[in-house]
Amino acid sequence: MTSAISSSAPLSIAITTGEPAGVGPELTAQALAAAGAHWPDARFTVLGDAALLAGRAQAVGIDWSALQGRVEVRHHPLGAPSQPGKLDAANGRYVLALLDAAIDGALAGSFDAIVTAPLQKSTINDAGVPFTGHTEYLAERTQTPHVVMMLAGTGPRPLRVALATTHLPLKDVAAALSIAGIVDTLRIIDHDLRHHFGLPAPRILVTGLNPHAGENGYLGREEIDVIAPALKQANAMGIDARGPYPADTLFQPRYLTEADCVLAMFHDQGLPVLKYATFGEGINVTLGLPIIRTSVDHGTALDLAGTGRAHAGSLIAAIDTAVSMARHRRAA
Structure with missing residues (x-):
């Protein structure tokens, strides 16, 4: 069961940045930079490697430090250095650690909702962890039949x-x-x-x-x-x-x-x-689920990672829906 969060507190939304070789890190920066003011009643916790996030944001023309105030970065170190478009099984468990931290926080009541950037199933399986997808993993971790x-x-x-x-x-x-x-x-x-x-x-x-x-x-x-x-x-x-x-x-x-x-x-x-x-x-x-989870409608787009050509529209919509769902749940 999730713990109650004060109805007067800002909504707390966790964002997992997903596969580090994919577009998740840069789309997170783009979404928060482009539409951050759209959610005045929300605060965001971004889960990922701090240096990776700052570097990928800079690569697409975004000053990550300018997002501070309404955005907190919760640092999780990469398993191995990551390059856009190049998968590495050494980072499979890193991706799961981000997801676990978001789920644990939501179950504890620290987060009103979680938004997940895309991950690469094959990398997690190559890391030795059987993994079918976000949906099945969330069900297992929250003990939802x-x-x-x-x-x-x-x-x-x-x-x-x-x-x-x-x-x-x-x-x-x-x-x-x-x-x-x-x-x-x-x-x-x-x-x-x-x-x-x-x-x-x-x-x-x-x-x-x-x-x-x-x-x-x-x-x-x-x-x-x-x-x-x-x-x-x-x-x-x-x-x-x-x-x-x-x-x-x-x-x-x-x-x-x-x-x-x-x-x-x-x-x-x-x-x-x-x-x-x-x-x-x-x-x-x-x-x-006993928690709110939204995500994008696309995959890791390895061919677009680091190019600046990936579009954050789906992630912005996922954040918008998570905030809206959290508002409805809090008002219920």
Whole structure:
């Protein structure tokens, strides 16, 4: 459980700077320099190697020292010197140390929310630590049995897409779906959209798994045997969840205009559509955690690291969403 933070204190937001060879360090500097005044009620703790952060900021024309006052750097030393674009397994555990410090601080009540810059899964695994992704690691570290990955755009009526399964091989998806699991996923989405996003009556549209939502069983029975019964149970709990809809026709304005979130059955069913519409300005949110966590919608972009060509729009949106969610939680 998180500890209570005084309602009069500034919001405390932790930012993990992620893979040191990627764009995370410089995007953090760019985001805070470009939009720091946008969050007058927030203070930021940036987790990373202090010399690395100052150097990467300088490389893209930002005076890191000018951000002091509202930004605190919590120094964690690199495992090995880092160059933009060049991965080194010696820094795999460094990246995890940043994430652990943010999670521990949020669980202790020191942080109202955490924002994570992208990391490189392969570097962590090469360092000898089995690692699937941020979402799964956050669930394990917070002892949360069920979390939900949701990506979203920005603006007054953003497209939001949540996932019933996350980083699974496609051949394993059908077996991973269950009535209880989908009901719990819908419960988490409904709860967090109400309490962290300020939506009083969320409407959730749910895709089928198979082409044409199974074509009445001719193209698969998951819609009949699993998804539809889950929707019936969720509706009985007061959750406005509708479907299952064929995924190939659901993502159009006549369906999405009145929807607050789409629940897709697997990673590449819903996210290509969302990323096409929002990439570079979208966010990733982990729902169901006892803490608030947001992130960017992109990876480490090793080819852009250190060039000054990476765009901080997604990180700015992730920070903005974290601050907004923390405000809603504090006001609840």
